[in-house]
Amino acid sequence: MKNSGDLKVTTPTDREIAMTRIFDAPRRLVFDAWTNPQYVPQWLLGPEGWTMPVCEIDLRPGGTWHFVWRRSDGTEMSMRGVYREIAPPDRLVSTESWGGDWPETLNTLTLSEQNGKTTATTTILYPSKEARDAALKTGMKDGVIVSFDRLADLLASLHSQKKGAATS
Numbered sequence: 001m002k003n004s005g006d007l008k009v010t011t012p013t014d015r016e017i018a019m020t021r022i023f024d025a026p027r028r029l030v031f032d033a034w035t036n037p038q039y040v041p042q043w044l045l046g047p048e049g050w051t052m053p054v055c056e057i058d059l060r061p062g063g064t065w066h067f068v069w070r071r072s073d074g075t076e077m078s079m080r081g082v083y084r085e086i087a088p089p090d091r092l093v094s095t096e097s098w099g100g101d102w103p104e105t106l107n108t109l110t111l112s113e114q115n116g117k118t119t120a121t122t123t124i125l126y127p128s129k130e131a132r133d134a135a136l137k138t139g140m141k142d143g144v145i146v147s148f149d150r151l152a153d154l155l156a157s158l159h160s161q162k163k164g165a166a167t168s
Contacts, residue, residue, distance in 0.1 A: 007145050014129040017136065020121045021148050025155035027113040029162070030120055031089035033154055034109065035059050043150035045069065046143035054078070061086060065094065081107070096124070102135075103127045 008020045023030055033039045041052035044067070054068035061083055068078040078099070084106075085093035092109040106125040111118050126132040 007141065007148055009141050009144075011132070011136075012123070015126045015132050016123055017126075017132060018121055018123045019141075019144055020119060023118045023120060023148075023152055023155055024116070025118055025159050026116060027111040027118040028089040029155055029158055030111055030118045030151075031092070033151060033158065034120075035086075035088075035092065039154060039158075040067070043154050044147050045150065046147055048146070059083065059086060103131045105131075 006021070010018045010020075012018050033043065035057060037055045037057045040057070041055045045052060046069070049072045050069045052067055053070050054066060056064070056066040058064050063083045064080060065083065066078065066080040068076055070076050080097055081095040081104075083092070083094045085091060090111055094107055095104050096107050097104045103126060105127075108123045108125075110121050110123075113119075124132075124135070126135065
């Protein structure tokens with residue numbers, strides 16, 4: 001199921017990166033996997049060797065989120081943000097800040113479903129073209145591909161569990 005769609009990365013404007021992937025799952029399930037602290041640490045990990053020991057999600061407009069990743073060598077990195085708009089299961093808008101020299105971005109997730117498959121598009125708005133270009137050079141696409149493959153696997157597992165529960 002995880003190969004239901006490749007990641008497409010585009011730059012729709014001088015300040016944006018858009019990442020799109022199709023998942024073989026209903027959008028309500030994708031939205032839940034994206035916003036539930038029980039599920040996020042299972043897939044949003046990037047390259048191998050990372051865990052997410054901190055996953056705090058206060059899912060409401062004005063609520064905050066905070067993620068901390070830890071590599072097997074003890075290295076940590078974190079990011080945080082504030083939810084601006086929550087419209088389940090269609091749309092999620094939040095800020096994202098990595099701290100340090102990285103600028104705050106505005107991230108918009110849109111989910112659309114057709115025939116039981118969900119197209120997820122994340123659009124990241126940077127404050128400048130230079131900031132967007134610097135982000136593109138970090139290897140973010142490779143990390144997103146690995147994370148989205150994990151998400152596809154998790155969704156397949158959750159979808160089959162829900163189907164099983166519905167027939168019991």
